[in-house]
Amino acid sequence: MTDAHTDTQQQQQQPGGWLLQDVSNAMVALHKEQFGRGPTKTRSHLAGADALLCVMEDALLPAERAMVDMGEQQRVRESRMFFQVATAEQFVATVETITGRTVRAFASATDPDHGVVMENFVFEPERRRDGGPPPVGPSPGR
Numbered sequence: 001m002t003d004a005h006t007d008t009q010q011q012q013q014q015p016g017g018w019l020l021q022d023v024s025n026a027m028v029a030l031h032k033e034q035f036g037r038g039p040t041k042t043r044s045h046l047a048g049a050d051a052l053l054c055v056m057e058d059a060l061l062p063a064e065r066a067m068v069d070m071g072e073q074q075r076v077r078e079s080r081m082f083f084q085v086a087t088a089e090q091f092v093a094t095v096e097t098i099t100g101r102t103v104r105a106f107a108s109a110t111d112p113d114h115g116v117v118m119e120n121f122v123f124e125p126e127r128r129r130d131g132g133p134p135p136v137g138p139s140p141g142r
Helices: 008-013 017-035 062-069 073-099
Strands: 041-046 051-057 103-111 116-123
Touching: 017 041, 017 051, 017 073, 062 073, 073 103, 073 116
Parallel strands: none
Antiparallel strands: 041 051, 051 116, 103 116
């Protein structure tokens, strides 16, 4: 679940509001399951038609915070990269289930100095309603 810092009303008013809330809740649950604790603040955002970004704050483990205090930010980044590889299938499957979209690419990034973790998902382009291939290039009016 996201916590009291998540503005539910704002989530509901933005495009995909409930879907984004579901993704945020699922990312917190996965982090708790996989790492033993979850972030204290989480927001998910659609980034265009085919991308999703989940930003999690206060996401580091106590040992990772201690490593940052020792100046070992790169080791935190490296360990998180290994966590991502080891758990990518669970993160991708969860987002695919919630969104009904196929994830084409997944990447995780960590800013150890600020305790922020970002989960990034890129979807396969959706097909047009007439069954044709997705449009190529920028949409009209952009």
